[in-house]
Amino acid sequence: MSVTVAVHHREDGPADAPAVLLINSLGADLSMWEPQVAALSERFRVIRYDARGHGRSPVPPGRYALDDLGRDALDLLDRLGVARAHVCGLSLGGMTAMWLAAHAAERVDRLVLFCTSALLGPPEAWAERAATVRSGGTGAVADTVVSRWVTAGFPEAQKQHLREMIAATDPIGYAGACAAIEGMDLRDDLRRITAPTLVVAGADDPATPPGHGRAIAAAIAGARFEVLADAAHLATFEQAEAANRLILEALDG
Numbered sequence: 001m002s003v004t005v006a007v008h009h010r011e012d013g014p015a016d017a018p019a020v021l022l023i024n025s026l027g028a029d030l031s032m033w034e035p036q037v038a039a040l041s042e043r044f045r046v047i048r049y050d051a052r053g054h055g056r057s058p059v060p061p062g063r064y065a066l067d068d069l070g071r072d073a074l075d076l077l078d079r080l081g082v083a084r085a086h087v088c089g090l091s092l093g094g095m096t097a098m099w100l101a102a103h104a105a106e107r108v109d110r111l112v113l114f115c116t117s118a119l120l121g122p123p124e125a126w127a128e129r130a131a132t133v134r135s136g137g138t139g140a141v142a143d144t145v146v147s148r149w150v151t152a153g154f155p156e157a158q159k160q161h162l163r164e165m166i167a168a169t170d171p172i173g174y175a176g177a178c179a180a181i182e183g184m185d186l187r188d189d190l191r192r193i194t195a196p197t198l199v200v201a202g203a204d205d206p207a208t209p210p211g212h213g214r215a216i217a218a219a220i221a222g223a224r225f226e227v228l229a230d231a232a233h234l235a236t237f238e239q240a241e242a243a244n245r246l247i248l249e250a251l252d253g
């Protein structure tokens with residue numbers, strides 16, 4: 001049985017509005033959702049948090065499992081007294097969101113998944129990335145990761161901001177989260193998901209190309225699939241307006 005950690009979170013919007021939980025990707029923190037906050041907080045109680053090992057959340061040593069990340073999210077909802085929330089996650093955050101929808105269906109209202117995968121191999125690549133950050137720090141992978149997060153023409157100043165966010169992530173936490181992806185296989189869980197689901201891919205995402213999202217949508221009954229043009233992996237950041245429209249449509253529908 002995994003031990004949960006009390007993740008660092010932030011809330012925006014009316015406390016009595018329906019809750020939407022936003023879950024960050026590997027190497028990011030809750031600030032990655034900044035482009036969503038104004039649009040969503042008009043109508044929703046927006047709850048963002050730093051996944052364990054990231055941002056200002058505790059950094060347990062060792063390998064994490066997706067169950068750990070999922071149970072941390074449930075613990076946060078419990079601490080906030082939120083019985084049921086819409087859940088939106090990107091990449092590793094999307095994996096956690098799928099875990100929640102499959103393992104705690106009663107807590108998930110609608111599900112929005114960005115640039116994610118139910119199986120993201122090869123496992124050796126995650127072990128190798130974990131070893132790289134353990135020996136060289138998270139700055140050692142920042143350039144490469146940002147080159148996958150946004151397309152080449154994205155403004156340099158914003159790319160630098162993203163590199164700094166990655167480099168600020170604790171290497172122990174980053175490596176722990178790599179292990180969660182290495183050990184993750186959600187393919188059998190997808191058929192248990194009953195929440196109305198929107199899956200969104202970035203057309204130019206080299207990390208989780210559209211085929212990954214298409215396969216998720218095909219396995220979840222009634223799920224809708226969309227591809228965002230001119231977007232790489234961090235599609236909510238690169239194409240925020242279009243992403244916000246899709247999220248609002250999915251949550252309002």
Ligand SMILES: O=C(O)CC1=CCC(=O)O1
Binds near residue numbers: 027181
């Ligand atoms: O960091 C990457 O290369 C892309 C990624 C995979 C899972 C995640 O959260 O980000």
